[in-house]
Amino acid sequence: MDDRSFVAAQDFLLSSKTFWTKQIYEDLKRTYEDAVARSGKTPTTPADVAAILEGDTLYRYFAWLERHLQRLKYAGRYGLVPYHDERRSVLAPPLRDTGAELSPTLEMPSYYRRVDIHQHPGGVMSDELDGYVYERGARSTTPLMGASHADLHHRFTDLVAAQDAERVLYGRILDMGCGFGKSTQPFHEAYPDARIDAIDLSGPCLALAAHQAPSRSSPKVRFRQMNACATDYEPDSFDLVTSTMLVHELPPGEIEKLFAEAARILAPGGRMVHLDFHAIDGPFARFMHYGHGLRNNEPFMQPWAEMDIHASLSDKGFTNIKVIPFQEAEGVDLENHAAWRFPWTVIQAELKTGG
Amino acid sequence: MRISDSLILDRPEQNFFADPALDRAFGVVMALATEVYVQRDRVRALERKLEAAGIIDRADMDREPSEDERQANAEDREAFVEGLMINLLGKQQAKGAS
Numbered sequence: 001m002d003d004r005s006f007v008a009a010q011d012f013l014l015s016s017k018t019f020w021t022k023q024i025y026e027d028l029k030r031t032y033e034d035a036v037a038r039s040g041k042t043p044t045t046p047a048d049v050a051a052i053l054e055g056d057t058l059y060r061y062f063a064w065l066e067r068h069l070q071r072l073k074y075a076g077r078y079g080l081v082p083y084h085d086e087r088r089s090v091l092a093p094p095l096r097d098t099g100a101e102l103s104p105t106l107e108m109p110s111y112y113r114r115v116d117i118h119q120h121p122g123g124v125m126s127d128e129l130d131g132y133v134y135e136r137g138a139r140s141t142t143p144l145m146g147a148s149h150a151d152l153h154h155r156f157t158d159l160v161a162a163q164d165a166e167r168v169l170y171g172r173i174l175d176m177g178c179g180f181g182k183s184t185q186p187f188h189e190a191y192p193d194a195r196i197d198a199i200d201l202s203g204p205c206l207a208l209a210a211h212q213a214p215s216r217s218s219p220k221v222r223f224r225q226m227n228a229c230a231t232d233y234e235p236d237s238f239d240l241v242t243s244t245m246l247v248h249e250l251p252p253g254e255i256e257k258l259f260a261e262a263a264r265i266l267a268p269g270g271r272m273v274h275l276d277f278h279a280i281d282g283p284f285a286r287f288m289h290y291g292h293g294l295r296n297n298e299p300f301m302q303p304w305a306e307m308d309i310h311a312s313l314s315d316k317g318f319t320n321i322k323v324i325p326f327q328e329a330e331g332v333d334l335e336n337h338a339a340w341r342f343p344w345t346v347i348q349a350e351l352k353t354g355g
Numbered sequence: 356m357r358i359s360d361s362l363i364l365d366r367p368e369q370n371f372f373a374d375p376a377l378d379r380a381f382g383v384v385m386a387l388a389t390e391v392y393v394q395r396d397r398v399r400a401l402e403r404k405l406e407a408a409g410i411i412d413r414a415d416m417d418r419e420p421s422e423d424e425r426q427a428n429a430e431d432r433e434a435f436v437e438g439l440m441i442n443l444l445g446k447q448q449a450k451g452a453s
Contacts, residue, residue, distance in 0.1 A: 008396035064371040
């Protein structure tokens with residue numbers, strides 16, 4: 001396929017997703033609110049919302065489009081996978097010697113192999129071009145954010161750094177589930193003197209991260225293939241452990257291991273901060289979010305959203321635990337947003353000094 | 356360019372409509388809509404190139420066509436519409452067994 005046709009098709013799909021995000025979602029929400037008003041009953045659970053919406057024609061199209069626009073984006077005739085596959089001879093060779101520390105024998109967890117997350121055929125780890133496919137796909141995950149999607153990571157890093165005005169607390173940083181490095185670079189810019197290890201299960205993503213990131217020229221930043229739930233680091237190895245959009249990809253048992261591993265390798269008083277999806281306001285938003293997880297091949301969004309974070313982190317020796325809604329872009333009204341959005345949330349905690 | 360066999364999986368289908376036929380038919384609609392947009396994009400690109408080369412005047416192309424031009428297209432237009440709409444009539448075009 002030629003580049004122009006690919007871009008035109010992907011632009012068309014993104015415009016369709018934008019229409020879905022605004023007009024269809026907003027109409028659907030009005031349909032729901034009208035039905036609630038007519039019934040005189042206030043839904044309290046996602047099941048209550050499902051009983052109202054699941055037979056509605058507009059909801060059926062909403063759900064269909066959520067699943068299939070993503071399918072067409074990845075695997076359609078003009079999809080990300082065939083587009084990159086046709087360019088393999090050019091794209092692949094530079095990824096084979098990037099300086100990323102890969103472990104070809106690392107066993108991929110069964111949950112990671114069983115489901116192709118984001119409807120990315122084969123997942124993000126089975127083909128050497130998966131990093132490219134994921135990176136291109138991530139540019140249009142949130143239609144309303146457009147080009148500001150990359151800013152999200154800087155906003156998150158700014159939030160973390162704001163609590164450390166002198167930039168002295170974090171000399172050793174671990175970026176868990178770094179993917180193609182989109183979260184690592186802002187931390188390197190905010191803490192240029194810090195030693196940053198960025199880890200991920202996906203070799204193809206790490207290779208792209210090391211290939212593309214300006215930070216690859218810095219000996220301070222390493223990209224390493226590793227399971228964040230079972231790292232090879234010694235205790236007291238890091239002052240800050242962070243992740244962006246990692247936790248919701250894990251089944252509950254793995255999340256417990258992830259938090260326990262963070263506690264094991266953090267210095268006493270060290271900080272753990274995750275940007276993810278968790279603070280969901282009301283049964284309608286919860287129903288939509290759970291549906292998104294199912295339709296987008298992210299089966300652990302629901303158990304993660306229902307997890308008692310405070311209890312889990314307290315058990316592992318964390319204190320000052322905070323779960324805070326996160327404003328992903330300037331101007332987003334967290335209380336009254338009309339269009340569809342992810343429930344962005346910052347989860348942060350400190351390891352007890354005696355813990 | 357064919358859709359690779361590796362992109363076809365034997366996994367359960369997610370259905371959103373009462374009849375799965377509608378799920379699949381709407382998939383055809385969206386695939387066709389994508390093709391239409393790709394062609395539209397290419398025609399616009401072609402027009403820009405032709406205008407830059409001094410071969411066409413896009414403002415002239417955008418003007419309402421003359422009656423002669425409309426008539427010249429009429430036969431093709433009627434055949435296009437017939438081919439599309441005849442499907443709604445449920446008419447058979449070959450003798451069946453019953």
